[in-house]
Amino acid sequence: MNKTSLIIRREYLTRVRKRSFIIMTILGPLLMAAIMIVPIYVSQLSGEEKKIAVLDETGLFYHRFTDTENMKFSHVYGALDTEKAQFRAQEYYALLYVPKTELSVPNGAFLYSDKQPNINVKTYIQDVMKKEIETLKLQASGIDQDILESVKTKVSLVTIKLDDGGKEEKSYTELSMVIGLFSGILIYFFIFLFGSQVMRGVIEEKTNRIVEVIVSSVKPFQLMLGKIIGIALVGLTQFGLWVILTFGIVTAFQSAYADKIDAAKAKEMLMKQAAPMGTQAADTQEAVTEDNGVGEVFAAIQSVNFLLIIGSFLFFFLGGYLLYAALFAAIGAAVDNEADTQQFMLPVTVPLILAIVMGQFVINNPEGPASFWFSIIPFTSPIIMMIRIPFGVPLTDLILSMALLVLGFLATTWFAAKIYRTGILMYGKKVDYKELWKWIRY
């Protein structure tokens, strides 16, 4: 055991001292913090004011374009050709031309600009025109303006989780989705990143020809285990440093610019940022924040059982890593160089990719049978279970999944050790699946 700890120490120290580790450790949080901070910061900037000339031949949009922070609209009344020729000179950003049409309501307009117009400008104009034209059409069909106003409704659906004891708790579907998907993707990423480090480490020992020197002192299994555990510690260290540094940078930034940043707006932006699966969640989130303000956001965050999520994240990260790392080690032992790993990588990566693909279905239906099975099977459970957990998972499912994951990694380690001990001393032999099968049975 003492020797295994020597191996773990070496594997750990050589890796955390590497320049690439240090760079990644610093760069990671900077990137993460940038992802969180930059959009907030940018949203605070007023940006360049854009003046837009409106040449409306229909007269329907007179003063319908209300000025925004970045856009100022003013009407012009010259002929199109004159306006086209001079709008630049008058420091207009663009010229909007609504031609007169035979129809009672127009269905198109032109936006002239000397460069590609800003997407915000474009959507804003489209939105305003769309609303206006819709109203016009409705009015044309005889619907009264007052009725139109009264039809516009805002619905806010507050979901309440009712537990067995009858205790009510507001649930926040969107936040659960964000946390679940984020943890799932993080586990996927870590398994790949550190699993392939194990594989490269084994190949390095083989190509350096140091492996026989070492296995004359320790058992091959100790060497494999030492490497896997050492790299797991590297992963945990990096993850820990990322969390601490990201938190540190964000906090520092917030306190430095606290006066400039509207806290509520910042939180809202964070929510939007963290919801990559589309506007749907962000919109709803917006609705929640709009209706209930900052307090609601804090309530949402406080409703998350962070202890459970962090605890199970660590468990499923380690379990999933151990399960796959052993397989990666076996692949490394079976080949002579990294180029030969392709044929064996496929069966190892397919379940991982499948899990990430399935994740999108699981998130829409965390209670369904597919979600259940994929969160129980050890090869996909680390990712799928992490996606399910924020939604609340029955304890029996969680225990079953954890137990199977432990059994799963014991099985893959046993299986990998058999390939490993034969493979590491085998040089210059083209290994195929038939050969691997022989090593396992041997």
Added chain:
Amino acid sequence: MDIIFEAKHITKRFAAHTALNRVSITVPRNSIFGLLGPNGAGKTTLIRIINQITGPDEGSLFFDGEALKPHHIYNIGYLPEERGLYKKMKVGEQALYLARLKGLSKHDAMSKLRYWFGKFEIQAWWNRKVEELSKGMQQKVQFIVTILHEPRLLIFDEPFSGFDPINVNLVKEEILNLRDKGATIIFSTHNMASVEELCDYITLINRSEKILEGSVRDVKNTYKSNIYEVSGQQFSGAWDSVLPGSMIPVRTSTDDNMHKAAIRLSGNAGPNDLLAALLPHMEIHALNEVIPTMNEIFITTVGQDSRETKTEEVQA
């Protein structure tokens, strides 16, 4: 004879072939024991079994009279033929790591490393990365790491490969030194000249079986064919007519009035009889017995063994 290591009837089968077939070796204490054989004969497999890297399918192993156990690896030092170091690691750090894997405490390992790095004049390299070292320099580090824990049994597989002649001598001297200090050395090589120079005993393995063993002297005596080489001047007459029937010239040559012949003696005839027969006819400058080199013995025995096996295969 005092035996330090013994392997009895070792058989090792792999999926496709048998690597060792009931091979036994006996290594006398405090000797240099040559483990010889052509490529693929099973030497490396046997060495890996001695180092407990793999286990035998059949047979038993004894270290110093005890059945071989995992803790015996602390008394064995092994320099494999396929050897290397972590390229990105610093030399000193790496030597320390490998020494500690052999069970040395950090303190002991450091003081021993300091001694050996001084002796091999590589102290300056302590903080360099291995990839900056020449191959010979790396070999020195590996050699030091192999012997550092002062094992009672040392196994060197092609120890001289990668060394220049000066370092070959350095290592040779160290090997002899180690033996004089009480260590036993199992030495596997294809370089027959170094076998001749270093080994006390040999075992020859071919095609998974042991075909020859014994002390170098005994083996040579067995293979000598009672041929004497004689050279002299002022030779008159012909070899055939001068020599009696029990002495048959197998090779003769004349070079600038120097006459040479290799003569096989048979029956009771000895070197003195040969001298007596030649003295009246020539001025003798030299007479010596032709002793086969290890190289010749290797080629003869392995060649014979292979031919026999082939015939057997054909007959079968």
